Amino acid sequence: MRTIDEHVQMMWENDHLPWCKEMGHDPGTFEDFAEQLRPQITEEDLKLVGVCRVCGCTDNNACVVLGDPCYWVNDEHDLCSACKNTEASNK
Numbered sequence: 233m234r235t236i237d238e239h240v241q242m243m244w245e246n247d248h249l250p251w252c253k254e255m256g257h258d259p260g261t262f263e264d265f266a267e268q269l270r271p272q273i274t275e276e277d278l279k280l281v282g283v284c285r286v287c288g289c290t291d292n293n294a295c296v297v298l299g300d301p302c303y304w305v306n307d308e309h310d311l312c313s314a315c316k317n318t319e320a321s322n323k
């Protein structure tokens with residue numbers, strides 16, 4: 233499971249633009265973003281919202297390979313189908 237800090241960092245890097253649009257405003261700096269996001273993060277988010285550790289795709293922002301969105305290949309939801317080959321060849 234990720235820490236809240238890691239989760240905020242990943243949301244900032246991977247997901248902050250769609251999130252901002254949804255919230256209807258620009259959060260400005262990372263500090264502002266973290267302050268706004270932190271209270272909304274639950275333990276369930278840390279467990280369930282997947283972010284690929286290789287490419288950074290998320291449940292809401294899957295990468296598309298050959299026309300199909302990727303899916304999680306492990307229970308931790310931190311490795312997606314698009315990256316499993318990359319990961320394997322790195323070992």
Ligand SMILES: [Zn+2]
Nearest residue numbers: 284287312315
């Ligand atoms: Zn990936």
Ligand SMILES: [Zn+2]
Nearest residue numbers: 289295302312
């Ligand atoms: Zn992916």
